[in-house]
Amino acid sequence: xxxxxxxxxxxxxxxxxxxxxxxxxxxxxxxxxxxxxxxxxxxxxxxxxxxxxxxxxxxxxxxxxxxxxxxxxxxxxxxxxxxxxxxxxxxxxxxxxxxxxxxxxxxxxxxxxxxxxxxxxxxxxxxxxxxxxxxxxxxxxxxxxxxxxxxxxxxxxxxxxxxxxxxxxxxxxxxxxxxxxxxxxxxxxxxxxxxxxxxxxxxxxxxxxxxxxxxxxxxxxxxxxxxxxxxxxxxxxxxxxxxxxxxxxxxxxxxxxxxxxxxxxxxxxxxxxxxxxxxxxxx
Amino acid sequence: xxxxxxxxxxxxxxxxxxxxxxxxxxxxxxxxxxxxxxxxxxxxxxxxxxxxxxxxxxxxxxxxxxxxxxxxxxxxxxxxxxxxxxxxxxxxxxxxxxxxxxxxxxxxxxxxxxxxxxxxxxxxxxxxxxxxxxxxxxxxxxxxxxxxxxxxxxxxxxxxxxxxxxxxxxxxxxxxxxxxxxxxxxxxxxxxxxxxxxxxxxxxxxxxxxxxxxxxxxxxxxxxxxxxxxxxxxxxxxxxxxxxxxxxxxxxxxxxxxxxxxxxxxxxxxxxxxxxxxxxxxxxxxxxxxxxxxxxxxxxxxxxxxxxxxxxxxxxxxxxxxxxxxxxxxxxxxxxxxxxxxxxxxxxxxxxxxxxxxxxxxxxx
Amino acid sequence: xxxxxxxxxxxxxxxxxxxxxxxxxxxxxxxxxxxxxxxxxxxxxxxxxxxxxxxxxxxxxxxxxxxxxxxxxxxxxxxxxxxxxxxxxxxxxxxxxxxxxxxxxxxxxxxxxxxxxxxxxxxxxxxxxxxxxxxxxxxxxxxxxxxxxxxxxxxxxxxxxxxxxxxxxxxxxxxxxxxxxxxxxxxxxxxxxxxxxxxxxxxxxxxxxxxxxxxxxxxxxxxxxxxxxxxxxxxxxxxxxxxxxxxxxxxxxxxxxxxxxxxxxxxxxxxxxxxxxxxxxxxxx
Numbered sequence: 001x002x003x004x005x006x007x008x009x010x011x012x013x014x015x016x017x018x019x020x021x022x023x024x025x026x027x028x029x030x031x032x033x034x035x036x037x038x039x040x041x042x043x044x045x046x047x048x049x050x051x052x053x054x055x056x057x058x059x060x061x062x063x064x065x066x067x068x069x070x071x072x073x074x075x076x077x078x079x080x081x082x083x084x085x086x087x088x089x090x091x092x093x094x095x096x097x098x099x100x101x102x103x104x105x106x107x108x109x110x111x112x113x114x115x116x117x118x119x120x121x122x123x124x125x126x127x128x129x130x131x132x133x134x135x136x137x138x139x140x141x142x143x144x145x146x147x148x149x150x151x152x153x154x155x156x157x158x159x160x161x162x163x164x165x166x167x168x169x170x171x172x173x174x175x176x177x178x179x180x181x182x183x184x185x186x187x188x189x190x191x192x193x194x195x196x197x198x199x200x201x202x203x204x205x206x207x208x209x210x211x212x213x214x215x216x217x218x219x220x221x222x223x224x225x226x227x228x229x230x231x232x233x234x235x236x237x238x239x240x241x242x243x244x245x246x247x248x249x250x251x252x253x254x255x256x257x258x259x260x261x262x263x264x265x266x267x268x269x270x271x272x273x274x275x276x277x278x279x280x281x282x283x
Numbered sequence: 284x285x286x287x288x289x290x291x292x293x294x295x296x297x298x299x300x301x302x303x304x305x306x307x308x309x310x311x312x313x314x315x316x317x318x319x320x321x322x323x324x325x326x327x328x329x330x331x332x333x334x335x336x337x338x339x340x341x342x343x344x345x346x347x348x349x350x351x352x353x354x355x356x357x358x359x360x361x362x363x364x365x366x367x368x369x370x371x372x373x374x375x376x377x378x379x380x381x382x383x384x385x386x387x388x389x390x391x392x393x394x395x396x397x398x399x400x401x402x403x404x405x406x407x408x409x410x411x412x413x414x415x416x417x418x419x420x421x422x423x424x425x426x427x428x429x430x431x432x433x434x435x436x437x438x439x440x441x442x443x444x445x446x447x448x449x450x451x452x453x454x455x456x457x458x459x460x461x462x463x464x465x466x467x468x469x470x471x472x473x474x475x476x477x478x479x480x481x482x483x484x485x486x487x488x489x490x491x492x493x494x495x496x497x498x499x500x501x502x503x504x505x506x507x508x509x510x511x512x513x514x515x516x517x518x519x520x521x522x523x524x525x526x527x528x529x530x531x532x533x534x535x536x537x538x539x540x541x542x543x544x545x546x547x548x549x550x551x552x553x554x555x556x557x558x559x560x561x562x563x564x565x566x567x568x569x570x571x572x573x574x575x576x577x578x579x580x581x582x583x584x585x586x587x588x589x590x591x592x593x594x595x596x597x598x599x600x601x602x603x604x605x606x607x608x609x610x611x612x613x614x615x616x617x618x619x620x621x622x623x624x625x626x627x628x629x630x631x632x633x634x635x636x637x638x639x640x641x642x643x644x645x646x647x648x
Numbered sequence: 649x650x651x652x653x654x655x656x657x658x659x660x661x662x663x664x665x666x667x668x669x670x671x672x673x674x675x676x677x678x679x680x681x682x683x684x685x686x687x688x689x690x691x692x693x694x695x696x697x698x699x700x701x702x703x704x705x706x707x708x709x710x711x712x713x714x715x716x717x718x719x720x721x722x723x724x725x726x727x728x729x730x731x732x733x734x735x736x737x738x739x740x741x742x743x744x745x746x747x748x749x750x751x752x753x754x755x756x757x758x759x760x761x762x763x764x765x766x767x768x769x770x771x772x773x774x775x776x777x778x779x780x781x782x783x784x785x786x787x788x789x790x791x792x793x794x795x796x797x798x799x800x801x802x803x804x805x806x807x808x809x810x811x812x813x814x815x816x817x818x819x820x821x822x823x824x825x826x827x828x829x830x831x832x833x834x835x836x837x838x839x840x841x842x843x844x845x846x847x848x849x850x851x852x853x854x855x856x857x858x859x860x861x862x863x864x865x866x867x868x869x870x871x872x873x874x875x876x877x878x879x880x881x882x883x884x885x886x887x888x889x890x891x892x893x894x895x896x897x898x899x900x901x902x903x904x905x906x907x908x909x910x911x912x913x914x915x916x917x918x919x920x921x922x923x924x925x926x927x928x929x930x931x932x933x
Contacts, residue, residue: 002740002830004336005356007840015737022734023750026757029768029808032778036771043776093663100660104653110929115668117928121861121917122672123869125886126679126906129893133682133903134675166671198656227761229872230886234893243763250767250876262764269759277752336831357834369828373850382846383836434836 030266037259055260066260075245079226082157082241086164087221094172094217098180119167128234131163156237163231168224172217179213212280219276223269285348287312287470288438293342295328302328304494310472315464317481318474320491326474330442333472334363347437362431363440367447368423370415376426377411383434401429404466420448424456432467441473445480457483478518490514508551512644515564522565522614525646528557536643538563542611547583548641560646567601568616569640572623572632579635586613587633590626602626604634683903699904709888716885717912720867723806727814727863728856730807735818751819758812766876769805770796797879805873810866814859821855857924858931861917868913885909
């Protein structure tokens with residue numbers, strides 16, 4: 001059970017084999033996606049027709065590569081914009097929440113905290129439709145009252161951003177709170193004692209301390225937003241983020257183009273995650 | 284009579300490091316045996332080998348004459364009180380104490396009865412339903428012992444169990460542990476780096492350093508008759524000087540220290556001869572302090588000097604005395620009989636001790 | 649509270665209230681209000697429980713609802729069974745670098761979109777896929793084998809997709825279990841099985857509960873995996889919601905479905921917490 005308690009050799013070997021099998025299971029789908037991005041064929045399946053870069057750089061039909069496929073590039077840009085907006089909003093609100101829950105005692109705090117956790121246990125699709133329903137109610141109300149059509153409240157990027165923010169903010173709050181809880185408040189008192197004002201003390205002492213958590217929360221929020229599907233699906237308008245665009249193509253039938261996009265996504269997110277880990281290890 | 288626990292040639296290596304190197308000892312039934320040593324000396328390794336969490340690299344462990352080699356930890360007739368007690372936080376007190384009995388397959392009613400008995404015995408009746416985190420440090424301690432004792436082990440191992448307690452409670456638990464040991468009449472093997480724990484409780488103490496036993500003996504033996512320089516330095520406090528042997532007569536030595544002070548000491552049978560470099564250990568409490576020189580006539584070592592510091596610590600107060608030539612300061616216990624109540628820095632005092640009290644050892648490297 | 653901190657308090661409270669109020673609480677109330685509207689004419693509505701009536705009257709709806717619940721519970725159980733030994737290995741047996749490397753490897757697949765993961769399983773499982781080709785090559789099948797578009801494929805996808813959310817809390821709680829406690833269990837006569845049952849699992853309970861809640865929620869609310877990996881007969885409840893909202897444009901019924909899903913998940917999460925004596929705050933916060 002633990003290394004200090006001797007176990008029969010066969011048992012240890014079987015256990016090791018199980019763990020290896022598990023990691024093969026984890027790696028398999030991603031590996032095939034990556035490998036078939038280089039198959040010189042119209043379909044991401046066997047037989048192997050030879051190696052090609054065409055699904056990345058190809059310019060001619062039928063093998064147009066990712067870097068020349070306008071629709072995909074636009075979808076990536078859309079996803080990027082949405083993800084940055086969601087991350088920025090989530091980190092800002094998360095930071096505010098962390099200070100509120102960490103520094104203040106007020107009636108209803110426990111209730112608000114549980115309420116803050118709720119978005120994690122509401123299915124994403126339900127979050128999506130509830131926001132869709134409410135924004136339409138608002139939009140229709142305004143239209144009935146003043147005959148003004150507020151485009152913002154119709155399915156589109158603003159609603160996508162709000163929808164993703166509605167639950168990613170919880171994650172950001174938890175990540176930042178966890179670090180703020182470990183902060184020694186006497187450091188802030190020391191700054192006050194040395195002549196700093198309250199805000200200056202927070203800006204010069206507490207925020208730098210929280211920096212790793214803020215960056216971590218931003219990266220996690222960015223990745224979650226980039227790969228979100230359920231909530232986005234219900235709120236999307238004419239500009240489709242990448243996951244929705246890929247989903248639509250996948251329904252029509254897949255080509256190795258999707259493998260190429262997927263491989264780029266894997267590389268991109270791994271890189272981002274790596275940067276975050278390195279940054280957090282350094283501080 | 285077969286000893287309860289007997290280790291012969293016990294060794295354990297980790298890579299190239301010999302954590303335990305050919306250790307042999309035996310523990311008589313019903314006695315309290317301590318292994319005392321600084322951290323990293325290998326005492327925990329010995330304990331874990333006895334409990335079965337480490338295989339020895341060589342040697343044998345016998346409990347009541349039966350070799351334990353290859354016996355799984357859950358099949359050994361020893362139980363262990365862990366350093367941080369390792370009480371099961373997911374169970375209540377009764378659950379903890381009854382754990383081993385359930386493993387042994389006892390009937391529910393028997394378990395309940397034995398648990399109650401054990402709680403009575405440790406002086407905590409009726410707390411069976413309490414959670415572990417509701418107990419005080421001393422209560423946890425007692426529950427951890429009761430959890431082992433209900434299984435009536437041949438040997439109970441205790442791995443520095445008092446380390447986490449505060450000083451007052453530790454003092455109290457020392458006495459209580461000793462009382463529990465005689466109440467249960469079980470062999471205790473106790474490891475610690477705290478000499479006072481070992482001295483107060485043990486029938487036999489092994490002083491361990493760098494994987495070997497330096498000396499095994501009673502508390503008195505270790506204190507009055509240390510066999511090695513390490514024991515002399517580790518058990519109790521000592522003034523320590525280094526010098527060269529100038530003369531030798533029987534067991535009596537005359538040693539000139541590096542600073543030129545001439546001291547008389549005893550080799551107590553250790554191999555020392557003229558010209559050898561020796562370490563001299565003298566306990567501060569073995570030195571007599573006097574107002575006038577005449578009182579010290581019967582001591583072989585006599586020095587007059589000035590008080591350079593007063594280290595006031597209640598009953599354990601000491602002064603530092605510097606001899607006429609400057610040189611080493613001598614730490615001397617300040618008697619609390621009143622005559623030195625006014626002694627202060629700069630005063631002249633006289634100190635003396637018998638040559639027998641200067642324990643001399645061949646100098647270590 | 650002093651004047652300065654009072655202002656600070658209000659400034660910090662506002663974003664929280666706006667977020668929870670405008671994006672969580674009010675939308676769900678509004679969704680409920682919409683779900684109890686019944687269309688009686690063009691632009692005319694009555695308040696009634698007709699939509700819920702439809703839900704319970706139509707066998708397909710109710711059947712899909714129950715099927716989704718049961719399969720999500722099953723997926724959660726399978727994920728737990730697969731993840732527990734691996735988490736234990738990472739937390740208690742692997743040491744130093746191997747430990748952090750294995751833990752990171754567990755996280756990697758989840759840095760990429762669920763869509764990519766599902767796509768990977770499609771490439772592996774479909775008729776022209778890798779497994780089918782391998783089976784034919786090995787002579788175990790003489791024609792292409794379709795492994796996609798059935799409940800088993802959905803299960804594989806769901807378990808795969810949720811794995812991380814089980815492994816992380818399990819590793820965290822198991823790591824916090826002192827090795828000495830396990831040793832004490834053996835020292836007092838326990839064996840592997842009894843130590844696992846009485847010590848390891850009770851200790852890991854908060855992690856197990858939090859992992860199970862999250863995995864269950866993710867499975868229940870999943871749309872992508874059942875749509876892509878499931879066949880014509882393997883409907884998922886989220887697909888019904890999507891159909892009512894986007895295809896049929898019957899928002900009232902869709903909202904009722906959404907509310908049923910919300911109730912189902914709340915009841916199961918609440919029941920799990922009650923049964924295991926945990927709180928939401930401890931398991932998620």
